[in-house]
Amino acid sequence: MSLNIHYKEDFKNRHIAPNAEDTEAMLSTLGLTSIEELIEQTVPQKIRLKKPLNLPVAKSEKEYLESLRQTASLNKVFKSYIGQGYYDTTTPGVILRNVMENPGWYTQYTPYQAEIAQGRLQALLNFQTMVIDLTGMEIANASLLDEGTAAAEAMFMQFSLRKNTQANKFFVSELLFPQTIDILKTRANPFGIELVIGDHQAFEATEEFFGAIVQYPAGNGEVFNYTSFAEKAHAKNVKLTVVADILSLTLLTPPGEWGADIVVGTTQRFGVPMGFGGPHAAFFATKDEYKRSIPGRIIGVTIDSHNNYALRMALQTREQHIRRDKATSNICTAQALLAIMASFYAVYHGPKGLKLIAERTHGLAVALSQSIEQIGYQQLNKVFFDTIRVDLGDLKDSIHRECIDNEINLNYIGTVATIALDETTSIEDIKLLNKIFSKVKAISADSVELAEEKNIQTVIPAELQRTSAYLTHPVFNLHHSEHEMLRYIKSLEAKDLSLCHSMIALGSCTMKLNATTEMIPVTWAEFGRVHPFAPADQVAGYYTVFNEIDRWLSEITGFAAMSLQPNAGAQGEYAGLMVIRAYHQDRGDHQRNIALIPSSAHGTNPASAAMAGMKIVIVKCDANGNIDVADLKAKAEEHKANLSCFMVTYPSTHGVFEESIIEICEVIHANGGQVYMDGANMNAQVGLTSPANIGADVCHLNLHKTFCIPHGGGGPGMGPIGVAAHLVKYLPGHAVVNINNEKSIHAVSSAPWGSASILIISHAYIAMMGGEGLKNATEYAILNANYMKARLEKHYPVLYSGSKGRCAHEMILDCRGFKNFGIEVVDIAKRLMDYGFHAPTVSFPVAGTLMVEPTESEPKHELDRFCDALIAIRNEITQVENGTLDKLDNPLKNAPHTAAKVTGDEWSHSYSRQTAAFPLPYVAEHKFWPSVGRVNDSFGDRSLVCACPPIESYMEEEVSL
Structure with missing residues (x-):
């Protein structure tokens, strides 16, 4: 026996699931002998590439991680005091391992199918509650892309809500972070919005203005009292947006208490790594009267078909697909995973823990300010939270060199440096900064007295100190030990279907393998x-x-x-x-x-x-x-x-x-x-x-x-x-x-x-993957789709196909004819949950249809499981059509079926519990139980609740029903 000593793991064979036997069987079903023959029938010859992709030779997983380690070592991880909206943070290990690094959380899809998404919906409701409480506003969404674009969304919402349609000016504080001002310029231009950038203390509101925006604390670290500014703006019907630091709001009076109409910001410093810019979850909070104008997604409380507490996306669900060019925003993707991490961070630390983190950060900033001034520098911020501003004068270059030598980054603006502290800052860090600043002035650092903890007093005046309570809901006060937190995270994860459980065949959304090796770095x-x-x-x-x-x-x-x-x-x-x-x-x-x-x-x-x-x-x-x-x-x-x-x-x-x-x-x-x-x-x-x-x-x-x-x-x-x-x-x-x-x-x-x-x-x-692997992935995406089409088109009309009868990588199943005997496409979507699957894309791009996309990373047996489920559902529809199943009381209309319902003492349906819960043999082996029955969307929209209600209210609501 000869031994192959040159064998190397081929990643593409891990990513592309069908093996040679699967491929031959699928091609046989299509009446073909090769994938090349399928591609010839699918992709027009005149658009085909004439030569292969010129990409580097594919690496194995081991080779890639080794080479990326070398690349990563080129990044120098300095201690950052740059701030400007980005701060080092400590991700609690229980959240890092069990959420950020857990495919049970990162492979889920957007929660459009609420019954199998109750876990992440609850985590996102916690996020909204956290934002509402900390900002002092009445309603919040479930995250936006980043702070700058959230500010831009606020500007456009104000523009859309203006009463004086001639008003086209928007005041922008010059102390906003520069990247936010940059985005505002981008968004303002197409609408003829004139940005007036200046000093908020000199601003005079007029009827030409529809809105204004300020930063709290300001971009230079100063904390201003904006109360009179808000009053003057409102007197001229000018709405006010506040860009707020979320950690500071545990100590500072929330904007909702002094006149903000909209509050936006980022939750990055709540346990989400800086990551050279993202991803991070922004927040957007406003008044209840503007709830139908909020961009993005809102999670709302409702009831299910059994009158139990349930959650779902409310109001804005894919509203751009309905209103199209009349939509108030084009947002489709949010930052759900990062919002979930931030919400768990708040749950883990609770109100007391968050306040202690904020107090420590603020206290160290005060201590640093005092010691810097002892050394002989002028600290320019009188009122600050975490950021001081030091006039370096002609010592700027020397300070900069010393900081670099000590692997420290400050933020330099001319001869002034801002120093932004964060959760990770320690007493030792303050001592090192003192040493650097002392050395440049040729002063012994030993002569600098660092204030003791008992002598550190806040520089925040009483009128700007927060007095109102926040995060009072039990969810933020029960899970502070790691064991309790782990169980809470897992209890929510268990309610959600993800790629860990089964394929998610969403047309246009391409839910494919997210390989662990890709995620590790x-x-x-x-x-x-x-x-x-x-x-x-x-x-x-x-x-x-x-x-x-x-x-x-x-x-x-x-x-x-x-x-x-x-x-x-x-x-x-x-x-x-x-x-x-x-x-x-x-x-x-x-x-x-x-x-x-x-x-x-x-x-x-x-x-x-x-x-x-x-x-x-x-x-x-x-x-x-x-x-x-x-x-x-x-x-x-x-x-x-x-x-x-x-x-x-x-x-x-x-x-x-x-x-x-x-x-x-x-x-x-x-x-x-x-x-x-x-x-x-x-x-x-x-x-x-x-x-x-x-x-x-x-x-x-x-x-x-x-x-x-x-x-x-x-x-x-x-x-x-x-x-x-x-x-x-x-x-x-x-x-x-x-x-x-x-x-x-x-x-x-x-x-x-x-x-x-x-x-x-x-x-x-x-x-x-390399060039050849990427091409193979495309070919198998097309093969898998056409194989499923061949199996399903005998049971469901396939709405469109190419001139040779082939689809591309997805297909549309026409379910509109089933309405003739009372079955809607949503009934099929909900019934699929009983079979352990997430529905394909529902009613897009054609109402009453399912758009199915399998991707290349699903094996034939999983494609068959999904096809078997849809075929079984089609047979159930036939039974409704011929009267074997009742038109109103049937498995489709009552889907999904929960464990509580199936195992309950009463069963009044005309079909069996077995039919409800285990409609095919494989389901018993892989049963995923939806945690709630079918959600009632209209009930939730009639009585919109977008924060965690008191536990008692769930009980009261159920009794009243």
């Missing part, structure tokens, strides 16, 4: 503890990753360059459209503001176009689901003088490779427009074709879909954009870190590279 200190504004010479490791992923994604898309800044898919859409807008305006074509969008488009497309100041013209689709080329030509020519762009998803949202795509792009270019491609369906393109090869000018990539960043229960996501050469100069810049091109638009996200730490996940995926 995210929590390495070399990546997690780096400040996004750290000097460039300290972050060579990150720059190496960025440069490589830029090159690789450019090769995959065929484009000249990428911007990694957009931190969500919809954010990428917006960034791409703003780049197109800048291109036209730079050429003097200011009138080009028409966006042609097919009727099949994702709802975020028209919403993003509207946010970019464009007017939307809808292009028809034909009976086969394809873009109506004749209608496109007519509208492109009609709007030739004003045409900005055409937004297209490819393959189409209908799951088809449209053969007219090159002609479509040519029509747009011939009429002076640009082609924007929505990259939601890139999982059917990689290695076979590319956006540039098809004719697109811009494309965003959902890294949380095609490139394996996990969905995290509703976020994080990443949406970088690739552009053709003529658009590179307009890619987003940044106000703090110089990444600007010749004519960069202002920033679209707070951090220069968006959620930088999770870019490593996609970097790992591409590096371990």
Whole structure:
């Protein structure tokens, strides 16, 4: 027997689940002999790539982690006092291991199917409660992307709510963090909003203003009393947004108590690593009267079909898909996983623990201020929470050198340095700073008296000190030992279905393997503890990753360059459209503001176009689901003088490779427009074709879909954009870190590279798959989809397919005919839970349908399990149709069935408990029990409760029902 000493683990065989036997069986079902034959029948030849992807040879998992260790070592993890919205923090081990590093939490999907998402819904309700309590506001959402974009959402909400429609000025305190001002400039421009940036103490409100925004504490660390400012603003009908530091609100009077209309900020310092900029969960809180205008998601309390407490997403559920260009926001991805971590941080520490952390941070800042002044420096902030401001004068360079030698970063603005302390700061850190400042003045550090704890008094005046209670709900007061916290986390996790349990076949959402090796480096200190504004010479490791992923994604898309800044898919859409807008305006074509969008488009497309100041013209689709080329030509020519762009998803949202795509792009270019491609369906393109090869000018990539960043229960996501050469100069810049091109638009996200730490996940995926592996993944995504189509089309009409009868990587099952005998598509979705599955995408892009996408990382036996479930459900529908099952009392209408219901003393249904709970043999072996019955959405919306109610109220509500 010869021995193979050159054997190496091949990651692509771990990622792509079907083996050779599976492949042969699936191809046989399709009547084919090879995958190449399937691709020939699916992907139009004229858009196929002529040569393989030019990517590095695939690494094994071991090789990748070893090489990334070398790259990570190029990052220098200095002690950061930079602040500016980013702070070092301690992630409690019980949260790090059991949430952030746990696939039971990070592989969940957005909780659109509430009955199998009660755990994360509860954690997100805790988040909302935490935000409401700390800000002193009445209602909060379940997170936004980052602090800067949350501030921009607040500005636009104020703009939308203005009573004087002529008011177009927005006052911006010059003491906002510069990255936030940068984003406000981006968002204001398309709507003609005039930003007036200045000193809030000199501001005079007039009727020309619709809103104002201030920072609390201010960007320089000073804490101002804004009470009179708020009163003067309200006297002129000017609404006030406050950007607040969430930890400071345990000590400072909350903005809701002194006049804020909206409060936004980030929860990063609640246990979420800096990660060179993200991902972090922003918060958005406001008054109850504005609840229907809040951007993003809101979690609300309701009841289930058994009158028990239940949760679900309220009001804003995918509202952009309903209102499209009339939507108030294009937000689709939030930061659910990070919001969940922050909420658990608050649960673990409780109100007392949070206050102690804040008091220690503030106390050390006071002690440092006193000792710095003893040494002979002037400390400029009179009232502060965690940040002091030191005038260094002509000693600035010397201080800077000493700090670097001691691996310390301060924030320098001219000859002034701000020093922002945080949870991780210690007495020893203060002593080291004193030593540095003393050395530069040639003073012995031993002569500096560091105030003892009993002598440290707050510098916050009484009128700014918080007196109101917060986090009084039992959930924040019961789980402070690690054992209690572990059990609480696990109790919530057990209520949620994730990729740990079964495939999640969501069309357009691409729920695929998030390999453990891809995830491991995210929590390495070399990546997690780096400040996004750290000097460039300290972050060579990150720059190496960025440069490589830029090159690789450019090769995959065929484009000249990428911007990694957009931190969500919809954010990428917006960034791409703003780049197109800048291109036209730079050429003097200011009138080009028409966006042609097919009727099949994702709802975020028209919403993003509207946010970019464009007017939307809808292009028809034909009976086969394809873009109506004749209608496109007519509208492109009609709007030739004003045409900005055409937004297209490819393959189409209908799951088809449209053969007219090159002609479509040519029509747009011939009429002076640009082609924007929505990259939601890139999982059917990689290695076979590319956006540039098809004719697109811009494309965003959902890294949380095609490139394996996990969905995290509703976020994080990443949406970088690739552009053709003529658009590179307009890619987003940044106000703090110089990444600007010749004519960069202002920033679209707070951090220069968006959620930088999770870019490593996609970097790992591409590096371990290699060019051939990525192509194989695309081929198997198409094979798996067509195999499922072949099995299911005998039972459900498949709405669209290509000219040779093939679908792309997803298909649409038409369930509309079942309404004739009382079965709705939602009944099928809920019944799938009894079989242990999350429903495919419901009623999108066509109402009354299911859009199914299996991905390449599901094996044949899992595809078969899912098909068996849908076929069994179809048989149940047949029984309703022929009267074997009652039209109203049947397993579909009563789904999902909980353990409490099935095992209860009473069973009044006309079908058996066995049918309800174990409809197929495999279910008994893998049973996942929904924790609640079908949720009542309308009940919750009629009586909106978006914070944790007292325990007693659950009991009272149940009795009253």
